[in-house]
Amino acid sequence: MKRDARSIVKRALITEKGTGLRETRGQYHFEVARDANKIEIKRAIETIFSVKVALVRTLQAHGKVKRQGRNVGRRNDWKKAIVTLQPDQKIELFEQI
Numbered sequence: 001m002k003r004d005a006r007s008i009v010k011r012a013l014i015t016e017k018g019t020g021l022r023e024t025r026g027q028y029h030f031e032v033a034r035d036a037n038k039i040e041i042k043r044a045i046e047t048i049f050s051v052k053v054a055l056v057r058t059l060q061a062h063g064k065v066k067r068q069g070r071n072v073g074r075r076n077d078w079k080k081a082i083v084t085l086q087p088d089q090k091i092e093l094f095e096q097i
Contacts, residue, residue, distance in 0.1 A: 005044035008036045012093065013080065025084065028091055032058070032081045041081050049091045055084040 013029040021027040032041055038056040045053050059082075063075035085091070 003036075003040065005047040008033050008040050008044040009048060009081075014094075021082075022094055026087065026090070028083045028085070028094060030081045030083065032079050034060075034077065034079045036079070036081075038081075041083070045083050049093070051089040051091060052086040053083055054086050057082045057084075 010031045010033065013031055015029070018027075018029040021029075028045075030041075030045070032044075036044075038058060041058070042053045042056050045051065045056075059080050061078050061080050063077045065072065065074050067073070
């Protein structure tokens, strides 16, 4: 069963740290589906952005505990992917930022 690439990659993460890593190491950060593995993430990035991926690293981010007055709640856990591209590749979407 093959999943749609857009259901695996949820959104691009744009942060100061991510911008620095993108410029120095060619690494891009994405929020991905929690049940996606590295092979699926690599194929999805290559399909969506037409680039060659060299390496995919993933990590589980735990949701923050938040409170509003006396009510305490928790944000959802999520998964982050750090994608390193081949040296001559780049994603044009990020270059505009």
